[in-house]
Amino acid sequence: MENTAMEHSAAASSGANILTPDILMVVLTWVTFFILLFILQKFAFKPIMENLQKREKDIREALENADKAKAQIAEIEAEKQRILIEAKVQASLIIDGARKAAKELAADVEAKSKQQAQDIVKAAHEEIIGERQRLLKSLRQESAEVAISLASKIIQENMDQDKNRRLVQDAIEKL
Amino acid sequence: MNESPHSFQLDQYILRHVMDSHEWHLPFLPPVQLPTFLSLHSLMVILCAVILLVLFCVFYRKNDRVPTGITNLLEVFVQFVRDEIAIPSLGEEDGQKLTPLFCTFFFFILGLNLMGQIPIFSTATANIGVTAPLALITFFLMTFGAIQKNGFGGFLKAFMPAGVPKLIMPFIFFLELLGVFIKTFALMVRLFANMLAGHMVVLALLGLVVLFGAWALPAIVLAVGISLLEILVVFLQAYIFVLLSAVFIGQMYHPEH
Numbered sequence: 001m002e003n004t005a006m007e008h009s010a011a012a013s014s015g016a017n018i019l020t021p022d023i024l025m026v027v028l029t030w031v032t033f034f035i036l037l038f039i040l041q042k043f044a045f046k047p048i049m050e051n052l053q054k055r056e057k058d059i060r061e062a063l064e065n066a067d068k069a070k071a072q073i074a075e076i077e078a079e080k081q082r083i084l085i086e087a088k089v090q091a092s093l094i095i096d097g098a099r100k101a102a103k104e105l106a107a108d109v110e111a112k113s114k115q116q117a118q119d120i121v122k123a124a125h126e127e128i129i130g131e132r133q134r135l136l137k138s139l140r141q142e143s144a145e146v147a148i149s150l151a152s153k154i155i156q157e158n159m160d161q162d163k164n165r166r167l168v169q170d171a172i173e174k175l
Numbered sequence: 176m177n178e179s180p181h182s183f184q185l186d187q188y189i190l191r192h193v194m195d196s197h198e199w200h201l202p203f204l205p206p207v208q209l210p211t212f213l214s215l216h217s218l219m220v221i222l223c224a225v226i227l228l229v230l231f232c233v234f235y236r237k238n239d240r241v242p243t244g245i246t247n248l249l250e251v252f253v254q255f256v257r258d259e260i261a262i263p264s265l266g267e268e269d270g271q272k273l274t275p276l277f278c279t280f281f282f283f284i285l286g287l288n289l290m291g292q293i294p295i296f297s298t299a300t301a302n303i304g305v306t307a308p309l310a311l312i313t314f315f316l317m318t319f320g321a322i323q324k325n326g327f328g329g330f331l332k333a334f335m336p337a338g339v340p341k342l343i344m345p346f347i348f349f350l351e352l353l354g355v356f357i358k359t360f361a362l363m364v365r366l367f368a369n370m371l372a373g374h375m376v377v378l379a380l381l382g383l384v385v386l387f388g389a390w391a392l393p394a395i396v397l398a399v400g401i402s403l404l405e406i407l408v409v410f411l412q413a414y415i416f417v418l419l420s421a422v423f424i425g426q427m428y429h430p431e432h
Contacts (some may be wrong), residue, residue, distance in 0.1 A: 025304030037279040044231035045275035
């Protein structure tokens with residue numbers, strides 16, 4: 001029984017010790033804590049906080065830059081579309097112009113060739129007429145000469161060649 | 176009854192494990208006798224500081240552009256303490272200024288708590304001689320820090336909330352003044368008691384096996400469950416200590432809020 005009571009009191013005193021801070025422990029904790037605080041503040045927490053702030057800044061800037069780049073891309077895209085549309089319009093204008101010019105050229109060529117053809121035909125016609133006239137004239141002359149020779153043969157009359165010719169000329173002019 | 180001497184032995188067994196001593200019990204080795212000036216909990220405090228210094232000065236890579244591994248883990252905690260505890264409680268300027276202190280609080284307490292979960296170490300935060308000086312640092316900031324910041328008049332104003340009738344002001348003043356001490360005391364006891372109680376419960380459950388033999392084997396499952404809960408408590412208590420310190424200091428630094 002006595003033994004039990006002693007153990008009880010030992011337990012009670014240990015329990016009391018648990019609630020009584022040891023001054024050496026308190027001082028040691030303070031010293032350790034402040035040394036830790038001093039070193040970590042200087043070599044760890046300040047650099048970490050600076051790093052965090054720098055990274056936050058970097059991320060913010062990177063996001064802003066990304067937004068800017070997106071806006072620029074959109075702008076460039078719009079510009080590209082505008083240029084494309086303009087190019088299309090210009091191309092269609094050029095094609096239309098070329099088509100019109102080609103048509104005009106074709107019409108012009110056609111008109112000119114028609115004119116040339118007409119001219120050629122006209123010249124040919126005129127030449128034909130002239131040739132015909134010339135042929136007719138020479139035919140008449142030939143005919144007259146044939147007629148004279150035939151007539152001279154028929155009438156047996158020896159006539160002067162010059163006189164005959166004059167007679168024939170007169171006859172042609174009278175025609 | 177045969178059980179009664181056993182139960183006394185269990186008391187002693189539990190107290191021996193949670194109390195500070197000058198013996199360090201290592202597995203498969205004879206107990207290491209510590210010198211009189213260095214108790215087991217003192218050794219744990221110094222070991223924790225050394226581990227933290229190694230962790231932050233050796234394993235933390237300052238120049239990593241993209242932090243990974245331990246660097247990332249440590250930064251997460253520092254950022255959490257800064258953004259979720261210090262700045263919301265103290266405002267941008269004071270929050271930034273006191274973040275290193277709160278981080279040291281957090282990592283120091285967390286380190287000591289976690290070491291307590293490893294069988295070869297001992298729980299220094301279950302010693303009131305460790306939690307008291309930590310709570311007193313908060314107390315000094317709540318009093319001398321606030322006097323330095325707001326002047327003595329400003330400091331006294333923190334005990335006189337606006338809108339209180341003049342008649343009951345002395346009573347309120349006294350209560351608020353008492354509150355500073357109570358808050359500090361609560362801060363000290365909360366950490367100490369939580370860490371002590373968790374270990375006591377685990378040891379008591381394991382002690383049941385010693386007392387009742389194979390019949391009490393299921394208690395081991397409970398002890399494992401409590402140990403898992405302890406891991407949560409370890410983080411929670413470190414967080415609560417830092418959060419409440421920040422809130423209490425914030426209340427004294429900015430009494431108008």
